[in-house]
Amino acid sequence: MSYSEPGDEELEEIRRRKMAELQARAAEEEARRRAEAEKAAILRVLLTPEARQRLANIKITRPAVAEAIENYIINLARSGNLRSQITDEDLREILQRVMPPKRDTKIVRLSRDDL
Secondary structure (H helix, E strand, O other), X not given: OOOOOHHHHHHHHHHHHHHHHHHHHHHHHXXXXXXXXXXXXXXXXXXXXXXXXXXXXXXXXXXXXXHHXXXXXXXXXXXXXXOOOEOHHHHHHHHHHHOOOOOOOXXXXXXXXXX
């Protein structure tokens, strides 16, 4: 006679859910890695070595801006609006369009005489 404790079924259900969650997380991670590899391969073809280096530097300092630039370049290529490889100069122009404008901060010092 097979006797199972009431907690055994519950524990098995928890294990199943946890395993399904881990598998889903692993699948998401694999899909993200594949998409990153595909994006890198596309950019390797579209950018000159100098432009790739500049984009890598931007990615280190401002990842969100680099992501926006990468998506912009890939969309240009997919829409057929890209005639040749993007040079460093072209990338600088794109960067000026994509980068948010810098805010000027002005420091005003007041002396006690001004108060």
